Amino acid sequence: MSDYRNTSRDALVLLLAGLLTVQVWAHGGEDHGDEKKSTSAPLAVAPVHAQGQVAFIEPALRLPDGSVFVPKSAQRQLALRTQTARKGEFPRTVELNGRVVGDPNAGGRVQTFQSGRIEAGPKGLAVLGQRVSKGQLLAWLQPASSAIERGSQQSVLAELAAQETVLERRVARLRQLEGSVPQKDIEQAQIELAAFKKRKAAVGGSLGREALVAPVSGVVIAANAVVGQVVDAREVVFEVIDPQRLAVEALAYDPLLLAGLAKASAPVAGGVLELAFVGIGRTLKEQAMPVLFRVELPKTGELPALAVGQTLKVLAQTSGLQSGVAVPVVAVVRNAANESVVWVHESAEHFVSRKVRIAPLDGHSVAVTDGLSGGERVVVQGAASLSQIR
Numbered sequence: 001m002s003d004y005r006n007t008s009r010d011a012l013v014l015l016l017a018g019l020l021t022v023q024v025w026a027h028g029g030e031d032h033g034d035e036k037k038s039t040s041a042p043l044a045v046a047p048v049h050a051q052g053q054v055a056f057i058e059p060a061l062r063l064p065d066g067s068v069f070v071p072k073s074a075q076r077q078l079a080l081r082t083q084t085a086r087k088g089e090f091p092r093t094v095e096l097n098g099r100v101v102g103d104p105n106a107g108g109r110v111q112t113f114q115s116g117r118i119e120a121g122p123k124g125l126a127v128l129g130q131r132v133s134k135g136q137l138l139a140w141l142q143p144a145s146s147a148i149e150r151g152s153q154q155s156v157l158a159e160l161a162a163q164e165t166v167l168e169r170r171v172a173r174l175r176q177l178e179g180s181v182p183q184k185d186i187e188q189a190q191i192e193l194a195a196f197k198k199r200k201a202a203v204g205g206s207l208g209r210e211a212l213v214a215p216v217s218g219v220v221i222a223a224n225a226v227v228g229q230v231v232d233a234r235e236v237v238f239e240v241i242d243p244q245r246l247a248v249e250a251l252a253y254d255p256l257l258l259a260g261l262a263k264a265s266a267p268v269a270g271g272v273l274e275l276a277f278v279g280i281g282r283t284l285k286e287q288a289m290p291v292l293f294r295v296e297l298p299k300t301g302e303l304p305a306l307a308v309g310q311t312l313k314v315l316a317q318t319s320g321l322q323s324g325v326a327v328p329v330v331a332v333v334r335n336a337a338n339e340s341v342v343w344v345h346e347s348a349e350h351f352v353s354r355k356v357r358i359a360p361l362d363g364h365s366v367a368v369t370d371g372l373s374g375g376e377r378v379v380v381q382g383a384a385s386l387s388q389i390r
Helices: 002-028 072-078 147-176 183-207 383-387
Strands: 081-084 086-102 107-111 116-119 137-143 210-213 218-223 236-241 246-252 263-268 271-280 289-295 311-328 340-347 350-355 357-360 365-370 377-381
Touching: 086 289, 086 357, 137 236, 147 183, 246 271, 246 311, 271 311, 289 311, 311 357, 311 377, 340 383, 350 383, 377 383
Parallel strands: none
Antiparallel strands: 081 377, 086 246, 086 311, 107 236, 116 137, 137 210, 218 236, 246 289, 263 271, 263 311, 271 289, 311 365, 340 350, 340 377, 357 365
């Protein structure tokens, strides 16, 4: 009788367990109308390391409305930084095409006065990139002349040498007779001898080599000579500039946009050049008016790597004003449709992209004329990484 009771009790327990299981599964699949539906954040995965510590890894993802959910841990990995966008009135900026030129007061060319053959100096020829000082010998130029011309010049030089000897002996005799001859005769003979020596030196110099020296202190940026090369008169052999004193020449096709130019900037690889306005040329060059800016030396004392003749985009500020919201240039990125957007930090882990219309301000920032109202927290570092989240 007891075995029968135990068997009945076990069967009853199994039946109740099965009913509870069915109810649990049915309850899990129900849709409660009173519960609020929302987009849930991704669940955290918690792997346990060998040390027993738990590190939560929360993946970032793009939500159906186009915004992105980025947990704090992912924000630190992406090195996201935000900044408050400020609204105000900013100088209107015009874009000009420019190129780097050397400062005419800190650079120069070495040209030949006559044709001849290049010869190396005591330290060899100056090479590209070599730093030189003003007056330093860069090369020798042996003037080109025919055998008849050299013979004629040498005969003239020999005659001058003979006459110089005669004048020297005359001065010596007059000095011996000093006191018995008038002093004015001695002085006249000395003056004639000095003038004759200068004449002889001038003729002798025409037979010698021409020294090609550096016009300014700086760096050799062009070296168009090798030993034994024959060059023509007025040919540019070397060119020297000071790399810390450069200028930018820009072209303006609409002179009316240049009213009230004050300063400008030019973004280049490695930084942004600050430019000071110098003047506007009143003659057309390539159907445009040339505008000259001087490159200002930064506080670090070193300019970014530049090359004479390098083209760049000049952002020149005028006296006109425009309203907008200023944001850094790096805050503006392109979306999949190739539209300009900025990422706004709406909440702790929520970022939304805004389509914007921009106008340049300088090499560091732009003015958003449409898309921002001011006061938003804009992503200024890592914006490109947010655009890649899928």
